[in-house]
Amino acid sequence: MLKIREDKWLEWCATFNAHTSLSELWKKLRIATGKLPRASAHPKPLQEPNRLAEHFAERSSSAQLPPEIRLHLQQVQLEREVIVGHAIEETDTTDCLFSIEEIRRARKTSKDTDPGSDACVGKTAEWMVLTRLLWKTARLHHNIFGFTKGVSAAHSLATLLGSIGQNKAIVVFLDLEKASELANAQAIVTTLSRKGIKGCLLAWITDYLLNRTARVTCQGQVSDHQRLENGTLFNILMENLCRLPKLLCYAMLCYADDLALVVKGRNQISKVQRALDLISEKCMSLGLKISIPKSKAMRIGPNEPIWIFWLEALGYVHLTLEPIARRCMSCQNS
Secondary structure, eight states, rough: OOOHHHHHHHHHTOOOOOOOHHHHHHHHHHHHHHHOOOOSSOOTTHHHHHHHHHHHHHHHHHHGGGHHHHHHHHHHHHHHHHHHHHHHHHHTTSSSSSOHHHHHOOOSOOOOOSSTTTTTHHHHHHHHHHHHHHHOOOSSOOEEEEEEEEOOOHHHHHHHHHHHSOOOEEEEEBTTTTHHHHHHHHHHHHHHHHTTOHHHHHHHHHHHTOOEEEEOOTTTOOOOOEEOOOOOOHHHHHHHHHHHGTTTTTEEEEEEEEEEEEESSSSSSHHHHHHHHHHHHHHHHHTTTTTTTTTTTEEESSSOOOSSSSSSEEEEEEEEEESSSSOGGGGGGH
């Protein structure tokens, strides 16, 4: 076999002569090594990056929110700007130069995937600021499970069932529409200022969130810069929702943009309504939109691990919750 390959290789090399051009030589070498030029996967590689960038910018625009939420955000914008402005003027322990060790830990060593010659520097600076923010804010609320180190969907589901135990409860599963993309930047920095973030650190984060632009690279082509009005750090807003239920005999669990409201004790229906009213008001103030069609409720009883009150089955944190022993419809009226 090796002899046959060698003969074929020599026969192929004999086709070269003094008149063979360099471009022809490189072409044949690429053919021999299998590195053939590939046709573009997208029929319009020049237009596609701009289309994607415009699509992402549109999805993060506040125009996606209902009119009443947009109006509320406009009404509180000036107040929030004043709060953040005062916090930025205050001094803080984080108002110091970055150390060599901080830069070394934040340095990006993996392959660059962002368009632009300054992408690596930008990513390193982003991680430097984020590391200080994590140090300053410490751990988020213990009921936040999405995008949190050391916890997962399994922890969220176990906490949900463990908080109920053998008691009767009503669980309302709320879906926030495009929470990660529509997380209001002004609401985020205002929340951070109330958590004690101030000085240069808050100024850096504010400048990043309120003046954020992005580009898309596709098949070697780079789009124009597009401003992203909202998005990122949305777990800061989710923490506001998890801290609501302290005095209302219920608990709120959060996994990404999926919320689980757990209500126990007596008068569950009235408690659920009060809690939903409070959550709805808070979502409006934060610029979040509850998806009514995707939000469902479930009643859990002591005799069956899970039985359904309003629906037959429910998807939560990528799992389907179903009753092990179904009750007939007449049981709902008993």
